[in-house]
Amino acid sequence: MGRPQMFPSLSAILCLSLLLPALHCNNNLLCYYSPIMYRNKTFDLILTECPPAELCMTGSGRYGNHSALSTRGCMASTGCGQIHPLPLKGTVYTMTYACCGYNYCNAGHRVAVNSVPLVVAMTMLLLTGL
Template sequence: MGRPQMFPTLSAILCVSLLLPSLHCNNNLLCYYSPIMYRNKTFDLILSECPPAELCMTGNGRYGNHSALSARGCMAPTDCGQAHPLPLKGTIYTMMYACCDYNYCNAGHRVAVNSVPLMVAMMTVPMLLLEL
């Protein structure tokens, strides 16, 4: 004779609570990250979650009138719009930081190009439904 199952509702609650951490349940922004690097270099963007109260950031490093460096990530709102000197390999660049406040907003052109198939699919589905 088997043991009767005690508290089936409690078991279900426990199972659901173990799954919840895998869901994105907070209000932290999802942004892309890339380290500070020279503009002519390529880097696969990494999806990251910002700490609470931080914004997505895009950094642009200039040497005189030449845009030479780039970066992406998260940043405190007080640092947004600021310019900071950045010494790198004997050269001092001026890093300018621009921030935005919605998920993936610092993606840039690279991700926008990859979203074209998604846009085509989104436009095709309603047309297929109209034919039914």
């Protein structure tokens, strides 16, 4: 006696919903965004799609020897590796920008989930009828 297939269309919908992000049709990067903010503040990162030809970016602002500001987002490659002064509320911080060129690479300490292995596993489950 074989296993009864419960909700086969639900399995197909689940697999399709997991597959769509992996089939991202354009070459724009998916990166995390957070505004320029003080290090001791918290902000839930927002997933964003960069404009064409931009990279994921993390920015760090220093005041003397103290790391004081942070930011994430997208940036043209010409700004990567640059150091710029940033006046903010009467203080001039030194902002340094670093870039990376693959999806979710500016996640920082968070773990970015690569959806491709998950999609392959779900597809195999669907095909084998589990």
